[in-house]
Amino acid sequence: MSDSPSKSPQESPYSSSNEAVRAELSEIDASIRSAALFFVISAISWLMLGTIFALLAAFKAHEPDFAGTFEFLTFGRVRSAHLNAMALGWGNNIIFAVGLWIMARLCRAPIHHKGILLIAGIFWNIGLSVGIFGILRGDITSVEWLEIPHYATPLLVISYALIGVWGVMAFRFRKGDHVYVSQWYILAALFWFPWLYVVAQIMIIWFPARGVVQSVTNWWFAHNVLGLWLTPMALATAYYLIPKVLGRPIYSYYLSVLGFWALAIFYNWAGVHHLIGGPIPVWLISAGIVASVMMVIPVIVVGINHHMSVVGLHKEVWRSPTLRFVVFGAISYTLVSLIGSAMALRTVNQITHFTHFTVGHAHHGVYAFFTMIMFGGVYYMMPRLLKREWPSAGLIKIHFWCCAIGITIMVVALQVGGWIQGLEMNNAEIPFLETVQNTIPWLKARSVSGIFLTVGHVAFAINFFWMLFAAGAVRAKQGPTLLDDSKEGGIA
Amino acid sequence: MMSEDEKKSSANTVGREAMEKAAMQDEHMQEVHAQLMREKEEPHEGFSPVPIFLMFFFAALCFWGGVYLVEHSGGYRWDAYSPDFDPNAGAPKPVEISLFDRGAKVYRNQCAQCHQADGNGVPGVYPPLAGSDWVVGHPQVMARILINGLNGPIVVKGNTYNGNMPAFGSSGLALSEKDIAAVITYVRQEWGNAASEVTEPMIGDYSALYAGRSTPWQAAELKEGLGPIPEAVVQPVAEEATPAAEAATAN
Numbered sequence: 001m002s003d004s005p006s007k008s009p010q011e012s013p014y015s016s017s018n019e020a021v022r023a024e025l026s027e028i029d030a031s032i033r034s035a036a037l038f039f040v041i042s043a044i045s046w047l048m049l050g051t052i053f054a055l056l057a058a059f060k061a062h063e064p065d066f067a068g069t070f071e072f073l074t075f076g077r078v079r080s081a082h083l084n085a086m087a088l089g090w091g092n093n094i095i096f097a098v099g100l101w102i103m104a105r106l107c108r109a110p111i112h113h114k115g116i117l118l119i120a121g122i123f124w125n126i127g128l129s130v131g132i133f134g135i136l137r138g139d140i141t142s143v144e145w146l147e148i149p150h151y152a153t154p155l156l157v158i159s160y161a162l163i164g165v166w167g168v169m170a171f172r173f174r175k176g177d178h179v180y181v182s183q184w185y186i187l188a189a190l191f192w193f194p195w196l197y198v199v200a201q202i203m204i205i206w207f208p209a210r211g212v213v214q215s216v217t218n219w220w221f222a223h224n225v226l227g228l229w230l231t232p233m234a235l236a237t238a239y240y241l242i243p244k245v246l247g248r249p250i251y252s253y254y255l256s257v258l259g260f261w262a263l264a265i266f267y268n269w270a271g272v273h274h275l276i277g278g279p280i281p282v283w284l285i286s287a288g289i290v291a292s293v294m295m296v297i298p299v300i301v302v303g304i305n306h307h308m309s310v311v312g313l314h315k316e317v318w319r320s321p322t323l324r325f326v327v328f329g330a331i332s333y334t335l336v337s338l339i340g341s342a343m344a345l346r347t348v349n350q351i352t353h354f355t356h357f358t359v360g361h362a363h364h365g366v367y368a369f370f371t372m373i374m375f376g377g378v379y380y381m382m383p384r385l386l387k388r389e390w391p392s393a394g395l396i397k398i399h400f401w402c403c404a405i406g407i408t409i410m411v412v413a414l415q416v417g418g419w420i421q422g423l424e425m426n427n428a429e430i431p432f433l434e435t436v437q438n439t440i441p442w443l444k445a446r447s448v449s450g451i452f453l454t455v456g457h458v459a460f461a462i463n464f465f466w467m468l469f470a471a472g473a474v475r476a477k478q479g480p481t482l483l484d485d486s487k488e489g490g491i492a
Numbered sequence: 493m494m495s496e497d498e499k500k501s502s503a504n505t506v507g508r509e510a511m512e513k514a515a516m517q518d519e520h521m522q523e524v525h526a527q528l529m530r531e532k533e534e535p536h537e538g539f540s541p542v543p544i545f546l547m548f549f550f551a552a553l554c555f556w557g558g559v560y561l562v563e564h565s566g567g568y569r570w571d572a573y574s575p576d577f578d579p580n581a582g583a584p585k586p587v588e589i590s591l592f593d594r595g596a597k598v599y600r601n602q603c604a605q606c607h608q609a610d611g612n613g614v615p616g617v618y619p620p621l622a623g624s625d626w627v628v629g630h631p632q633v634m635a636r637i638l639i640n641g642l643n644g645p646i647v648v649k650g651n652t653y654n655g656n657m658p659a660f661g662s663s664g665l666a667l668s669e670k671d672i673a674a675v676i677t678y679v680r681q682e683w684g685n686a687a688s689e690v691t692e693p694m695i696g697d698y699s700a701l702y703a704g705r706s707t708p709w710q711a712a713e714l715k716e717g718l719g720p721i722p723e724a725v726v727q728p729v730a731e732e733a734t735p736a737a738e739a740a741t742a743n
Contacts, residue, residue, distance in 0.1 A: 022531045106534065180535060243535035253537035282566040282573050289564075290557040297550050301542075308540070346575060384531075480530060 024108055025384075031110035032101055033385050035117040039097035040378060041468075042125050044461055046089025051450075051457050053082035058450045062443040072136040080147040081135045087145070087225065088128050088156070091370065095233045096121060096163050098377035101385075102240045103167045103186045107174035111166055120162035127155035143204055143214075145222035150205055157198060164190045181256040185236035188264060192228040196221050212280045216272060223271030226365055227295075231333075232263065234373040235302060238330050241380055242309050245323050246316060251308035255301045262298035266291045273344035276353065292344030299337040306330045319484040321396045325376030328404060332368035336361065339415075351422035356439060360414025367453075368407045375399070375460065383480065388467055390481040395463040397483055399456045406452030409445060417442025591689060595678025598671045602660070603679075611683040618655065619648035622683035631690045632718050634676045635698040640664070641708035656708075661699060663706060669695045694722050 057079040059066045067073045104111050111117060131148035134140070139149035148156070167190045171183060200221035203209045209217060243250050250256060272280070272288030310317055310327060317323040339361060343352050352358060379396070383389055390396060417439055424435040566572025567579025600609070607613050611622035621627050626648060627634060641659035645652050660667045667675075673695040680687035 021534060025531060025534075178536070181537065182535075240535055244532055247532040249536050249538040251538055252540040252542065254539070254542050256537060258542065279573060281568075281570050282564065282575055282577060283561075283568045286561055286564040286566075286575065290560050293560075294553060294557055296553060300546070300549075304543075304546075 021108070025105055028104050028108065028110045029101075029384050031112070031114060032104055032117075035111070035114050035121060036097045036101050036381070036385055037468075038118055038121050039093045040382070040464075042121070043090050043093035043097060044464055046085050046093060046128075047457055048461060050082055050085035050090055051454050053078050053085055055447070055450050055454060057082055058443070058447045062440050062447065071138070077136050077138065077140060080140055081132050083145070084128070084135065084148055085132055086366070087230075088148075089125075089132075091230055091366070092124070092160075093121075094374045094378070095230075096124075098237055098374060098381060099186050099189075099233045100163075100167050100170070101381055102182055102236060102377075104170045106180050106183050106240070107170040108176060109170040109173045111170065113166075116162060117166050120159045123155060123159040124163060127152050127159055131156065141205060143218055145225060146200060146204060146218070153201055153205070157194070157201070160194060160197070164194060180239075181250065181253075181260065182236035182240045184260050185232035185239070188260075189229055189232040189236075192224070192232070196224050196228065212278070215275060215278065216280060216284065219271040219274040220268075221271070223274065224268060226362075227263070227267040227270065230366060230370045231267075234329065234370045235259075235333070237373050237377045238306060238326050238333075241322055241326050241376060242306060242330075245320050245380065246310070246313050248309060248313070251305050255305040259298045259301040259305065262294070262301065266294040266298070270295060270344065273349065276344075276346060276349045289344045289346065293341050295337060296341050299334055299341075303330075303334040319482045321390065321393075321400075321481065321483055322376045322380040324400055324483060325372050325379065328400075329369050329371075329373035329376065332364065332372065336364040336369055339364070351426065352418060353422070355418040355422040355425070356414045356442065357418025357422060360411050360418055363407065363414070364411045367403075368411065372403065372407075375403070378464070382464070382467060386467065389477040389479070390463060391466045391470065391477070392463055393481050393483055395459045396481065398459040399463070400483075402452045402456030402459065406449045406456060408449075409452065410449035413442045413445035413449065417445075591674045591677045591691070592681060594671070595674035595676070596682070598667065598675040599678050599682075602665075602667070603675065611679070611685075615651070617653070619646065619651075619653045621679050622685060624648050626714070627679055628685050628687040630715070630718050630721060631676065631680070631688065631694065632698065632721075633714050634679070635672070635690065635695060636702065636709050636714060638667075638672050638676060639695075639699055639702050640705050642711070642714075643708040644710050646711035659708060662703065669699055672699075688721075697722075 056067065056073060057075060060068075060075045060078065064075075100111070100117075128148075131152035134149035134152055135147055139151075140147045141149060167186060171187050174183075200217055203217045204214050204221075208214060239250060239256070269288055269291030272284050273292050276285055276289070278285075306327075310323075317327050342348050343357070343361060352361075379390065420442075421435055421439050424430045424438060425432070564575040566574070566577040569577075569579065572579070606618040607621050608618075611620060613620040626637075626646075637657060639659065639661035641664060642657040645654040647653075658664055660672060670692045673690050673692045676690040676695075679685065680690065
């Protein structure tokens with residue numbers, strides 16, 4: 001089936017050969033149901049907790065006295081608790097749910113020993129809870145992105161290994177000859193993440209390398225977590241959901257290949273651009289800059305591939321809760337990556353470095369791109385796993401609009417504010433304190449955006465738990481929940 | 493591989509007939525069936541070619557990357573930190589900073605807190621340096637103050653100050669001889685002051701002279717027993733300093 005170059009969206013999804021595949025998918029869904037549900041519930045719980053930490057940190061940035069009497073709520077701790085809750089709590093859990101599910105489906109291989117997967121998942125979340133508690137307690141390390149104290153990390157590594165292995169096993173026992181692009185990304189990322197995490201832990205925390213090698217390792221790790229873990233997982237999800245929901249093939253296999261290998265080759269080098277101007281050999285930084293700019297290649301390729309697969313079907317995209325989020329994320333991927341490449345240039349970096357611009361950029365990537373696509377993934381996956389429909393289209397709309405508006409305000413505020421801040425900091429005539437005071441209106445705008453995001457997350461959580469628990473009325477609902485009043489049959 | 497798939501699908505066809513009969517009555521089965529039916533085909537890829545202009549664009553990017561690395565790689569040396577480092581230029585030369593500029597930096601860090609950035613001091617507490625006779629007179633006076641410190645009342649520009657100036661020589665805050673020479677030069681040539689430069693060897697001589705002294709100077713003894721003014725020519729030192737330097741040469 002994969003050999004057919006046909007692009008016709010009319011190809012009937014009801015032909016009998018596909019029906020066998022679809023029955024098989026149902027079996028696969030059943031095999032991963034308990035573990036995936038656990039991961040989604042954990043992910044949403046961490047999302048809510050991380051949102052609270054985020055709000056606290058955002059308010060404290062312009063109201064330093066806010067909750068100032070609680071030691072465990074000081075800015076440094078709350079900020080790091082937010083980062084780790086979001087990256088390792090929300091991010092990893094939702095990847096374990098959506099990524100493993102997509103991998104199992106594409107490999108047409110049910111997850112065996114799902115008990116081990118579930119138990120490993122429980123231990124991942126126990127390890128993370130200990131880690132976040134440790135951060136708030138004051139055992140935080142001084143290394144950005146690796147703040148979790150050393151007594152929690154071994155548990156994280158072991159439980160990750162027991163989770164990731166099921167993705168690899170699914171691939172090992174796959175059926176069919178063709179390996180789809182989502183499988184490449186997921187398989188690669190399942191190896192990249194543990195490699196990054198273990199090497200960084202060893203070289204920075206357990207047996208610290210000497211001198212600036214630590215900083216190089218630190219930014220190699222921190223940047224690659226975004227580019228070689230969150231990014232490939234979100235791209236795999238988009239690559240799966242766009243053709244799946246629209247019933248139309250991905251535009252070009254060749255672009256997929258080019259995009260994947262360009263990411264794999266170039267991204268690994270890019271992190272050093274965080275150290276521009278720092279005391280490390282200049283060739284290393286220049287190599288990082290070149291690699292960052294080279295990232296334009298996979299970004300444009302993926303952008304074209306996604307765009308051409310969607311083009312002409314914008315109405316369907318808008319009606320489907322899944323695709324509305326996924327396409328928002330895919331567009332953000334193009335934007336945030338091109339901005340990121342520009343930020344690596346020395347002349348731009350001299351302005352943006354050490355400013356809120358970088359913070360805005362990080363949220364642009366992790367939220368507007370990764371998180372939005374994962375929201376789309378949850379909207380697609382849950383009806384299949386639970387065999388129920390989303391109870392409320394209204395709540396989905398609130399979720400979408402609050403998140404879309406919220407993240408837009410945040411990115412614009414932090415990047416415009418950060419740019420001004422950078423220009424002012426480079427101007428020796430302006431006293432430093434004045435540059436700090438001038439950021440306050442922009443930081444307040446960020447807090448406003450945080451409130452938008454919170455409302456969106458609450459709407460999402462209500463809809464999710466309503467679907468999960470309120471069986472009676474919800475179970476009776478027929479047909480997919482679409483973001484459109486017209487009742488003509490369709491896609492979710 | 494194919495035969496396995498075929499077997500499976502034929503088995504499914506047989507099973508499906510029985511299943512469909514049961515499904516007529518079973519509400520749950522109908523529900524599952526509806527779920528199955530809305531599921532579209534698993535995704536696959538088309539084979540549209542890569543647009544040719546993209547290949548040219550990517551080739552241009554790679555070319556740029558190569559040029560950038562050649563220009564800014566610092567010869568892949570571990571000790572090259574500047575993006576403009578030229579491996580063919582020999583060992584990097586230390587940057588030359590004039591005594592006056594160096595002194596300005598030392599002054600900001602060590603002196604401006606009391607004597608103020610404008611050299612006017614604080615009335616009644618810290619004496620002014622701008623226009624002070626003590627500053628622009630014999631260079632040995634300032635050298636003494638800097639090396640050993642100053643204690644007790646002193647009259648500057650008609651006002652009496654009674655304070656305590658710390659020693660910056662080896663027995664005190666231990667500035668280098670070069671820094672002491674630099675800051676004296678700066679103070680003697682800034683804010684309209686136009687006195688001669690004080691060089692590092694001069695301070696070296698004075699330091700050796702007063703190394704044994706452990707007490708700060710009193711105002712009364714500052715001008716006693718001065719040696720001959722060492723030969724020091726006022727040179728135009730830096731662009732910013734030209735007004736002072738010009739004034740000095742005019743004298």
